Ligand code: SAH
Ligand code: DHB
């Protein structure tokens with residue numbers, strides 16, 4: 565079994581189940597043309613985020629890690645008319661491309677791209693009283709995932725859904741001796757998740773167009 569097979573099956577599912585959306589396709593094109601890294605969620609993963617947001621009837625979404633706004637558009641398209649997404653991005657070029665992609669998708673009034681290191685913006689969001697969020701998607705710099713998860717709890721309510729991308733990293737997550745800071749960050753996050761009494765969680769491995777990785781899913785049950 566190889567990456568080629570995983571990609572072929574992913575394309576097969578995408579062709580069958582993920583409706584072509586010109587704005588989504590244009591967003592991916594713009595991300596590629598600008599030389600941004602090819603690390604947006606895949607189409608099938610984007611649709612999963614979209615379906616989870618719909619199933620959850622999410623109205624307020626927080627995303628940590630925007631890149632070109634591809635996952636942002638999937639989430640925004642899941643919301644009711646009065647819904648909103650706040651998405652956090654540290655890189656001005658990424659934010660600029662995301663804003664253009666979001667404008668092309670006709671959802672600038674739904675999405676607020678906040679430029680700056682996520683930790684600073686999270687602090688500000690709390691001060692502004694922007695919480696609680698119904699769904700929080702964590703997908704930024706991996707070493708900071710434990711801190712982002714702490715903030716996600718802080719900005720949630722009982723019932724909030726927290727999704728964390730990239731927890732498997734080709735299997736490296738099970739290596740306690742890994743020298744990869746991203747892996748160590750994810751391992752710290754996983755032990756936090758395991759010992760956090762306020763959530764009920766699971767973790768899922770995935771293969772597909774983005775190789776072998778996975779995500780964690782947690783529902784907040786109560787707050788301290
Ligand atoms: N969610 C996107 C992919 C995000 S890639 C999608 O699936 O379409 C991760 C993004 O996090 C990158 O754009 C990177 O610039 C951003 N990032 C990295 N460190 C950050 C930080 N400290 N604060 C906010 N964003 C950060
Ligand atoms: C990387 C980041 C991601 O968010 C992702 O989905 C895949 C890879 C990375 O930084 O390598």
Ligand code: MG
Nearest residue numbers: 603703729730
């Ligand atoms: Mg990711």
